[in-house]
Amino acid sequence: MTDLRPTFGKRPLRRSAILEHLAAIRYRTGRRYPCAILDGGFATEIERLGHDLSTTATQGEWAAAVLHKAPHDVQRVHRRYLEAGAEILTSASYQASMASIPTAVEVLARSLDRLDTQASYVLRAVSLGPLAARLGGGLEYRGYADTELFAAGDEAARETFRRYHEPRIAACVPFFAENSNDRDLTGDGTVPRADFILFETVPDALEATCISELMTSDTRFENIPWAISLQCRLASSSPPLAPESSERCTNMPQLAGGGPVPSVVEELLVSSFGPDPESGTRNGPLFIGFNCCPPWLIRPILESLQRCRHPLARQCAILSRTLERTEVRSADKWANFAGWAVYPNSGEMWDPGTQTWGRPSASTLDPENDAFWQYHVPVWSALGATIIGGCCRIGPQGISALARVVLG
Incomplete structure (x- = not known):
């Protein structure tokens, strides 16, 4: 099997190298399921360390505010996820201001500095949230219907999205320069590397699609590897299925802001790669993910993706059906796209009255227990999930349980 360590120097990896690296991780000898392991919810752990992440305390930066007042705690969280088995670590920059994004990437680099070879194969992702996260009020879970964003039409909204994301992406460009490395830690003035946004x-x-256009068409960003994860819900308010239920959800999942998941993903693949991904070398996403959904929604999302007609989506469906019969696949079959990533929240619900989290009565499985992942991972993997992790309320203990199931 491919030795992962030689593929990493101090320089950031480019798109093709990351895809090869993900494939090498997924098919390492002895792994029970061919999935790379993503880290879990960052704010969850920062709060457990005693930090107040309320809007008043953080001025809207959420966990990123801790970068300046307690960077050692941010490093501690990164290391806990590494020790739990995460193979992809994300920076604490999801809701960060422009000024805080470089700090988040540097702190992630410091958290891995001088560790043993366990950290040598870890991919570093710069987390960037949507405009909704910066606007606050949980809009990323509802979309922009409660705002005036679309009042002047789609083109005006597109320009608003572009004005928000373009400078944030530009702030990340130095992390992907050829001379980017970790020597900033020794004070020679260079910047830390990252592997993708x-x-x-x-x-x-x-x-x-606006993000896709920026990453594929703007010459400043054409060499920056990237991925995107969507927030989804059911099209109607039907009650969730219990995790243990064998029933299938017949309600079509859609984006939080509207639009059936298969149609949106197909549109995103076309805008990123074109209708024929083999005909060009556009800088499409490494993978498309679905995050901070309740765990019971992941299966319906993945099942719905089998309706996508784009060649890369069809390829995901074909490969997922042959996984049990194929121990190691040829890397060129998956050369352009790493498939689907899923990292749900814990399924808990926030009670604003008691100011506490609680698990719905229909859900009895806890992501900190192996049984949670033993139930979900085989299904998600068979439906094409190639990267699995956690989001809100899933911490290092949950990722450790995931790693035990994936690694066998």
Whole structure:
């Protein structure tokens, strides 16, 4: 099997190298399921360390505010996820201001500095949230219907999305320069590296395609690897299925801001790669993910994706059906796209009255227990999930349980 360590120097990896690296991780000898392991909810752990992440305390930066007052705690969280088995670590920059984004990437680099070879194969992602996260009020879970964003039409909204995301992406360019490395830690003035940008919890189809256009068409960003993760819900308010239920959800999942998941993903693949991904070398996403959804929604999302007609989506479906019969696949079959990533929240619900989290009565499985992942991972993997992790309320203990199931 491929030795992962030689693929990493101090320089950031480019798109093709990351895809090869993900494939090498997924098919390492002895792994029970061919999935790379993503880290879990960052704010969850920062709060457990005693930090107040309320809007008043953080001025809207959420966990990123801790970068300046307690960077050692941010490093501690990164290391806990590494020790739990995460193979992809994300920076604490999801809701960060422009000024805080470089700090988040530097703190992530410091958290891995001088560790043993366990950290040598870890991919570093710069987390960037949607405009909704910066506006606050949980809009990433509802979309922009409660705002005036679309009042002047789609083109005006597109320009708003572009003005928000373009400078944030530009702030990340130095992390992907050829001379980018970790020597900033020794004080010679260079900047820390990152491996890709991860746009997370995007609730709107137009915002997703706007991000894609920036990453594929703007010459400043054409060499920056990236991925995108969408926020989804059911099309109607039917009650969730219990995790243990064998029933299938017949209600079509859609983005939080509207639009059936298969149609939105197909539109995103076309805008990123074109209708024929083999005909060009556009800088499409490394993978498309779905995050901070309740765990019971992941299966319906993945099942709905089998309706996508784009060649890369069809390829995901074909490969997922042959996984049990194929121990190691040829890397060129998956050369352009790493498939689907899923990292749900714990399924808990926030009670504003008691100011506490609680698990719905229909859900009895806890992500800190192996049984949770033993139930979900085989299904998600068989439906094409190639990257699995956690989001809100899933901490290092949950990722450790996931790693035990995935690694066998």
